[in-house]
Amino acid sequence: MELDADLKRLKAFERLSDKIAHKRDVLLPKWLPIVDEYLKQKQDKPNEITDNSIFAYCAVWTFDVGDLTRGLELSFRAIELGQPMAGAIKRKWPGFIADTVFDWAEAQAENGSSIEPYFGTVFARVINDWKLPEPVTAKFYKFAGLALLRATNGDITPSHIGDVERLTKADQLLEKAASLHKHAQVKTVRNKIAMRLRALEDFASQGIIEAESQQTP
Template identity: 35%
Template sequence: MKAKKAAAKDDQLAQSYEAESIRQTAEDYEQFQLLVNALEQDQKRLSGLAPGDKDKLKEKELIPKYLPIAESYLESGDSYRNLVLVEVIIMLMDVGDIPTALELAYPALAQKQPMPPRFKKVNLPTFVCDNVLNWANAQLARGEPVEPGFSMTFDTLLEENWKVPREVVAKFHKIAGDIDLKNDQLEHALEHFVRATEIDPAGAKCSTKINQLKKKLDR
């Protein structure tokens, strides 16, 4: 039942974001559609490949081919539904190049670019946040840096009030707390863990850390 309710909420968020998403089409629509068709044909080459081979094809051929096109679009100052831009963001996320993906994702989110049709239950802000969270957890586990990508995404998420599930916001607070804890910023860590629990009481799972920090801080 909880899973169904969560899925329904995700559907509502995706639909709400889609309703607000950018509607304009490219001025030279026919030329742009040729580009989209070329991208779709290239993506068909991915079907049937093993995950590792898919990433190699993206890294060696597809991203180098389409990334300059996405960057050129953003540099032009144009604003229209751009499937190529969003597909490049997705490919960059898939291969783990989060910093480059975020350089494209922030302006794409500001334009309210929609996800491709195959993503029926996830909007762009949720997709970006989920990938940043997974990347940050992996980076922290390896003892590698997560900044500035993590904080920039977290700050923008809150400032721009991105349409994401509350559980996503709670996860950001939890990771922020872990980072503060690692840096001996105990007061800030406690604040983040408490906020994560307030947002997602059942899923945050921060109770032990909260109790431990309260003892250290004599609260």
């Protein structure tokens, strides 16, 4: 009943920024200690599935306030425990986590900021553990490939990369994205990677020829 009352108060806020502030300053400090105690108790009964709405909402709210470390910790635990998703959210935990972290990573990358460790952590789950729709998995592969091509300002610049291994890895990730979803839209950047690889190969060949010519009596 108390949680329901808190949810009604939260819904009454008109501005998203006010909702986030209320979750950060009021709701999480109030409810997280209860969640922590609940998780300690679950250590003694790891196979018992229970529907704990407080746990589910706190897991979602930690993402909302930008605490991805705690958000991933709680949401991964929710998956392990078979905890249902909070409230009216229709997605299951893997889909919710994937979408939330992907959106965060996109914003970070556009600003030239690091996307790790959160993107890499979720990407590993997406490709190894979770059966998400092909377009979702494809966009993770694409984003991982593009991340290898980004300059410090966030621009995607294959032509400025001199590392053949890095370019090849990026192309492999983009190729996988295309194989999963025909509308992945990676053809243009893959062509740029191929051009850059050819250019690097030409540079290397010219260097060998020049070195050999210098050694000729």
